[in-house]
């Protein structure tokens with residue numbers, strides 16, 4: 001399986017990248033991002049690119065993929081709706097439209113979030129924007145799946161790029177294994193293996 005990954009430098013993306021590199025079913029991983037992951041691996045190729053509204057200059061390198069994990073995203077905290085929508089909706093749909101055209105058999109995985117508002121009309125700004133993003137992705141002519149995680153526990157030294165999340169994890173650190181075990185419906189981890197021990201948790205800030 002040939003995999004394309006957006007957001008590989010982020011907390012979720014780092015977890016996805018790790019799992020892909022470990023999985024023998026994954027033949028290759030191409031990561032698209034504005035900054036490097038700093039990782040080297042025989043299966044990994046990095047495509048450094050920063051205009052997430054226009055993929056035409058790199059279109060030739062975006063075909064021939066079986067799956068895409070779209071893990072690029074930001075917290076809405078402190079952001080205007082316009083700015084949050086630009087990154088969450090505009091970036092995602094710009095990439096997805098090109099990918100659907102070039103890879104009609106692709107499975108596209110979008111990392112959304114618990115509480116996303118499919119009606120697009122609710123009071124929560126981030127939930128409306130994510131809802132519209134999900135709805136429009138589901139209309140594209142490829143196989144799109146929406147994942148709505150709640151709490152994600154970072155393992156294997158993986159860290160969030162978002163300061164707010166890092167503070168949150170540092171604060172909740174000792175409780176995370178318990179929360180993950182007690183509320184499996186609302187908490188998951190960056191690993192495909194469910195069992196979490198404290199010494200696997202990310203280092204605090």
Ligand SMILES: NC(=O)c1ccc[n+]([C@@H]2O[C@H](COP(=O)([O-])OP(=O)(O)OC[C@H]3O[C@@H](n4cnc5c(N)ncnc54)[C@H](OP(=O)(O)O)[C@@H]3O)[C@@H](O)[C@H]2O)c1
Nearest residue numbers: 007008009010011012035072073111113149152160161162
């Ligand atoms: N973390 C959680 O617990 C959690 C829970 C539920 C849902 N989610 C969702 O999962 C997604 C990823 O979250 P995360 O925790 O992995 O976030 P993160 O650690 O902050 O990483 C964000 C990723 O998006 C990229 N990115 C952000 N702004 C960008 C921009 N303007 N241009 C290009 N790339 C940009 C970052 O690239 P750079 O390295 O270049 O900045 C990084 O790869 C988000 O949509 C979030 O809502 C997360």
